Amino acid sequence: MQGIWTTERIRAAEDRLLAVTPDGELMRRAAFALAVHAAEMLAEHTGSVSGRRVTLLVGSGNNGGDALWAGAFLRRRNVAVSAILLKPERAHGPGLAALKRSGGKVVSLEDGPQWIRRADLVVDGIVGISARGPLRPDAAALLEHVSAPVLAVDLPSGVDPDTGAVDGPAVVADRTVTFGALKPVHALAPASCGEVSLVDIGLRLSEPDLQRLDTADVAAAWPVPGPDDDKYSQGVVGVAAGSATYPGAAVLAAGAAVRATSGLVRYAGHAADVVRGQWPEVIATGSVTDAGRVQAWVVGPGIGTGHEGREVLRFVLGRGVPVCADADATTIIARSPDVLDARDPDTPLVLTPHAGEFERLMGSPPGADRVAAARAAARKYDAVVLLKGHCTVVAAPDGRALVNTPRGSWLATAGSGDVLSGLVGALLAAGLDPWLAAGAAAHVHSLAGSLAADGAPTSASGILGAIPDALRSVRSLTS
Ligand SMILES: NC(=O)C1=CN([C@@H]2O[C@H](COP(=O)(O)OP(=O)(O)OC[C@H]3O[C@@H](n4cnc5c(N)ncnc54)[C@H](O)[C@@H]3O)[C@@H](O)[C@H]2O)[C@@H](O)CC1
Numbered sequence: 001m002q003g004i005w006t007t008e009r010i011r012a013a014e015d016r017l018l019a020v021t022p023d024g025e026l027m028r029r030a031a032f033a034l035a036v037h038a039a040e041m042l043a044e045h046t047g048s049v050s051g052r053r054v055t056l057l058v059g060s061g062n063n064g065g066d067a068l069w070a071g072a073f074l075r076r077r078n079v080a081v082s083a084i085l086l087k088p089e090r091a092h093g094p095g096l097a098a099l100k101r102s103g104g105k106v107v108s109l110e111d112g113p114q115w116i117r118r119a120d121l122v123v124d125g126i127v128g129i130s131a132r133g134p135l136r137p138d139a140a141a142l143l144e145h146v147s148a149p150v151l152a153v154d155l156p157s158g159v160d161p162d163t164g165a166v167d168g169p170a171v172v173a174d175r176t177v178t179f180g181a182l183k184p185v186h187a188l189a190p191a192s193c194g195e196v197s198l199v200d201i202g203l204r205l206s207e208p209d210l211q212r213l214d215t216a217d218v219a220a221a222w223p224v225p226g227p228d229d230d231k232y233s234q235g236v237v238g239v240a241a242g243s244a245t246y247p248g249a250a251v252l253a254a255g256a257a258v259r260a261t262s263g264l265v266r267y268a269g270h271a272a273d274v275v276r277g278q279w280p281e282v283i284a285t286g287s288v289t290d291a292g293r294v295q296a297w298v299v300g301p302g303i304g305t306g307h308e309g310r311e312v313l314r315f316v317l318g319r320g321v322p323v324c325a326d327a328d329a330t331t332i333i334a335r336s337p338d339v340l341d342a343r344d345p346d347t348p349l350v351l352t353p354h355a356g357e358f359e360r361l362m363g364s365p366p367g368a369d370r371v372a373a374a375r376a377a378a379r380k381y382d383a384v385v386l387l388k389g390h391c392t393v394v395a396a397p398d399g400r401a402l403v404n405t406p407r408g409s410w411l412a413t414a415g416s417g418d419v420l421s422g423l424v425g426a427l428l429a430a431g432l433d434p435w436l437a438a439g440a441a442a443h444v445h446s447l448a449g450s451l452a453a454d455g456a457p458t459s460a461s462g463i464l465g466a467i468p469d470a471l472r473s474v475r476s477l478t479s
């Protein structure tokens with residue numbers, strides 16, 4: 001697991017470390033690493049370092065100090081460094097002195113645009129973890145002249161460090177070099193951060209506020225049959241999805257469950273013939289009441305929100321097995337919360353709303369702080385809540401939260417959510433902790449999406465087809 005900490009926790013840890021570290025030492029550690037990355041980017045983009053031009057955008061705090069010190073280090077490699085000070089009177093004193101000593105040039109705000117336009121690399125040291133709100137107009141105006149690659153110091157300025165929300169002008173970086181620990185922005189705003197590199201400056205932190213599964217976690221969690229396994233021991237998942245008019249959701253959710261594990265998949269609903277035709281290995285019946293025993297249910301995609309859908313949901317909630325309630329099932333729960341009375345409170349429930357379904361469940365949209373929103377919904381429904389979107393947030397009622405950072409946005413295609421619910425259901429049936437099941441499913445879903453797309457639009461069927469490749473890729477680390 002990768003740990004992610006809020007800026008409040010990071011600041012407290014920095015204060016503890018600063019108290020036992022010689023003056024300026026932490027900033028020099030940070031700035032040296034920054035200079036190494038800057039040189040690497042120059043070499044990548046221009047083929048050389050010496051003689052290239054770097055322009056620093058320098059704000060009034062330590063973030064600007066990092067940039068100024070990094071500029072001084074770059075001067076040692078004969079880089080032409082210019083610094084635009086947004087608040088000259090409040091620029092970091094020792095950093096500014098170091099840059100000047102090294103032969104770096106300080107340019108006025110008025111002359112800034114021409115230096116930015118001529119730069120081979122722009123370093124964003126406008127604001128770091130003390131940022132509040134979007135960029136101020138003077139900084140925003142400078143950004144309009146940037147065409148060179150951008151290296152963000154700690155985080156892209158203008159993006160909220162604790163939520164990743166962008167609410168106005170903000171830096172879009174090609175690379176972000178961060179210090180001490182990952183902050184929420186790095187997991188929640190991948191398009192603003194670019195590639196993120198974490199530099200160890202000696203910070204010590206306890207339990208993280210937010211987590212991200214890495215490939216090894218997913219590989220370790222994903223069920224793999226052993227010599228003593230059979231189709232039942234791998235987990236039997238029931239899929240209550242689709243309708244005669246809309247059988248697609250059933251085919252996609254059942255298919256994802258088939259591909260996820262080597263357990264058994266049962267289907268119950270009006271699309272039984274179509275599902276059987278597509279997936280002969282699925283045992284399909286017309287109704288949940290005669291579906292047979294399962295270890296988990298996926299319910300909702302395409303079942304409609306009327307009386308019949310409500311009864312199907314009530315039935316599966318009363319079986320005493322984990323349930324993944326997706327799509328129409330979340331809408332039914334929002335409109336008729338009494339269906340949850342059928343649930344044994346000790347059996348796990350996973351809700352998988354997109355922003356619209358979330359609003360129905362909670363009465364207001366997720367807002368800027370999607371982690372807090374998912375946590376609130378998890379508490380309210382005593383369920384694991386998987387909040388869909390570009391980044392998927394998974395929160396448990398006990399407060400655990402993880403985020404899945406996607407590679408691109410190809411998952412935003414019709415039916416993609418049905419595939420995800422099939423994956424979640426298969427993992428629940430295999431007995432995984434529901435929070436981990438949802439997180440691991442989101443991870444493999446987004447990996448399958450990027451493998452299927454490979455740079456061009458894909459479809460839910462394409463994502464489904466790429467699940468085996470995604471699992472092979474995840475498992476290749478461990479086998
Ligand atoms: N404290 C430490 O030990 C270390 C801190 N480091 C750096 O220090 C940074 C934090 O520095 P500071 O706490 O001095 O603060 P920042 O540099 O993040 O912000 C400084 C000032 O910027 C202004 N500001 C806030 N929001 C703004 C906005 N939206 N637009 C424009 N200006 C805005 C405010 O006046 C704020 O006080 C980290 O992000 C990191 O880059 C690193 O040098 C590593 C060590």
Ligand SMILES: Nc1ncnc2c1ncn2[C@@H]1O[C@H](COP(=O)(O)OP(=O)(O)O)[C@@H](O)[C@H]1O
Pocket residue numbers: 327354387388389390391392406408409410411412413414415416417418419420445
């Ligand atoms: N911009 C995006 N970038 C990455 N993933 C996205 C984006 N938009 C949606 N997704 C993902 O695509 C899936 C869409 O699911 P859902 O909204 O239920 O669609 P559908 O009902 O068509 O299946 C979710 O897993 C969601 O997290």
Ligand SMILES: [K+]
Pocket residue numbers: 063124125126127128152153154155156157
């Ligand atoms: K910054």
